[in-house]
Amino acid sequence: MKAISYSRYGGPEVLEYGELPDPKVGPDSVLVRVRAASVNPVDWKAQAGYLDGMIQAVFPVVPGWDVSGVVVRPGVSVVEFAEGDEVMGYVREDFLARGTFAEYVAAPVRTLARKPRSLGFEEAAALPLVGLTAYQVLHHALAVRPGETVLVLAAAGGVGSMAVQIARHLGCRVLGAARETGLARVAELGAEPVRFEERGFAEQVRALAPQGVDAVLDTIGGPYLKIAAGLRAPDGRIASVADGEVLGLGGRYFWVRPDPNDLAALADLADEGVLTVRVAERFPLARAADAQRANAEGGLNGKVVVTVP
Incomplete structure (x- = not known):
């Protein structure tokens, strides 16, 4: 071959x-x-x-x-x-x-x-990889619930765009952080856009969620992971698929795994028009x-x- x-x-x-x-x-x-x-x-x-x-x-x-x-x-x-x-x-x-x-x-x-x-x-x-990652983090690592506010870092990326769509389907309010070129995509997916910038990122999130966010899904790691950890509500959760430093911030470091049932669930969501x-x-x-x-x-x-x- x-x-x-x-x-x-x-x-x-x-x-x-x-x-x-x-x-x-x-x-x-x-x-x-x-x-x-x-x-x-x-x-x-x-x-x-x-x-x-x-x-x-x-x-x-x-x-x-x-x-x-x-x-x-x-x-x-x-x-x-x-x-x-x-x-x-x-x-x-x-x-x-x-x-x-x-x-x-x-x-x-x-x-x-x-x-x-x-x-x-x-x-x-x-x-498969990006969809399973988002699906498993939201369901298993963060266990998000309807009505919660979820902050997704790099929301226009592969995993991030899947996470926005799945979290919205689960009944969550989603704040999607992205660079300038991805903000329109974030809004298109149904999230409230937040611009990545050295100064003002935390202030943008606090203005949208004064009581803090219930869950953070990080896909990039680095300084924005640390900033996002400080934007949680008192019982807020955080998980990262990119940076093991999340463990020191009280969160979970998550690796996706093959799962035929989760993969079939993603296929159903695609056929229902939930996922693009x-x-x-x-x-x-x-x-x-x-x-x-x-x-x-x-x-x-x-x-x-x-x-x-």
């Missing part, structure tokens, strides 16, 4: 496009013919070796965790899917090896759900390095997708 792979840690320059053996399909896995995969910051961070202390790399590594495609063959123990089913998945395992930037991926069944009928393959590939997915740029598989560069540069207000012909 054609695939993107790397045999040593590094930046986009270590990516190679060429032939690799077709993946073997274990009893609890599904062979998926990939139609699209999306790029997330964790892809190029793992590729650079930043996760080496946590996740074993088995070279050559095919990058990518998000996928949408068509089932070619289910494993012998799989009853959830059949040949021809359209699926999407967050195909993360406990090692780096068989990713989604390829013509085929052998995906554990626990990482998959049926593709939303209302989304094309490109949009469906852009949903924006694809900003598309690259063919052979140009995956350019896709990584576009994602790393940021500022797109949408996902970067790799398409597989």
Whole structure:
């Protein structure tokens, strides 16, 4: 099969496009013919070796965790899917090896759900990681409730835009912090925009929520995480998917995990019109390095997708 792979840690320059053996399909896995995969910051961070202390790399590594495609063959123990089913998945395992930037991926069944009928393959590939992250943080780490005020940092980004839509669906009031270029997107999603700026950020939030916010979802870390921690109501909660310093602020540091039930719930929300997915740029598989560069540069207000012909 054609695939993107790397045999040593590094930046986009270590990516190679060429032939690799077709993946073997274990009893609890599904062979998926990939139609699209999306790029997330964790892809190029793992590729650079930043996760080496946590996740074993088995070279050559095919990058990518998000996928949408068509089932070619289910494993012998799989009853959830059949040949021809359209699926999407967050195909993360406990090692780096068989990713989604390829013509085929052998995906554990626990990482998959049926593709939303209302989304094309490109949009469906852009949903799993960011959607699951937002869904799980709001439901599990923060346990938000109807009527609460939620502050989302980087609300125009991948995880942030999902969090705004899901929190609104749960009946929350949402304050969405973004840079100037993302404020219109934040308002479009139904949040009250708050501009990131060195001075005045805290004052903007306090003007909108004088009693403090009930929950903070941080996706960027750094100084704004610390400022946001001080904007909570007395019993307010905070969780970060980007910065472990949140633990010292009395919050939770959260990593998304594959969950077929949560993924299916996201598919239902998409089909109900609750969730919209924006694809900003598309690259063919052979140009995956350019896709990584576009994602790393940021500022797109949408996902970067790799398409597989």
